[in-house]
Amino acid sequence: MAELLAQSLIRDVPDFPLPGILFKDVTPVLSDAKALQEVVDLLAADAREKGAQAIVGIESRGFIFGVPVALALGVPFVMARKLGKLPYDRISEEYALEYGTNTVEMHSDALTTGQKAYIVDDLLATGGTAAAAVRLVERLGAEVVGFGCLIELSFLQGRENLLGYPITALIEI
């Protein structure tokens, strides 16, 4: 496949948010409508191929990429949010980040039993966040049919945390 338009737009920001972290800034991709459209189209094609009946976006950049994917498929969008942001009855899962720890939550009525869910985020690093989102989906009785992201930091071996789940990363670093 030809190189993605987004590839050359991702900006490396050293030592953010902590020393030693090379942050992958996707804001230039969002500024380029053609590059963003290409990313959304590819993730939507993958989610459609996996039979997704709902798209789960991980806060917050997973929302940006996940909502247009859900609209493209004509399926519900579900938010996996950081601790304390969701107003209604919810379930929680703790996870370890590349930097620090965090908790992700989902409304307890966000998915139905047996529903096929496709999870979207901007980047897969250690896989802790994605694995927590998988646990939330499965606790609601739904099925994870795939995880899609723009960037995978493959040297962090995040896939090890998601064994058995189909992972699509448009750009592997």
Ligand code: AMP
């Ligand atoms: P992880 O749980 O380690 O896979 O981390 C993935 C989450 O943290 C995603 O939501 C990313 O947006 C964010 N993240 C982790 N590492 C980076 C990085 N180097 N650059 C940008 N975002 C990152």
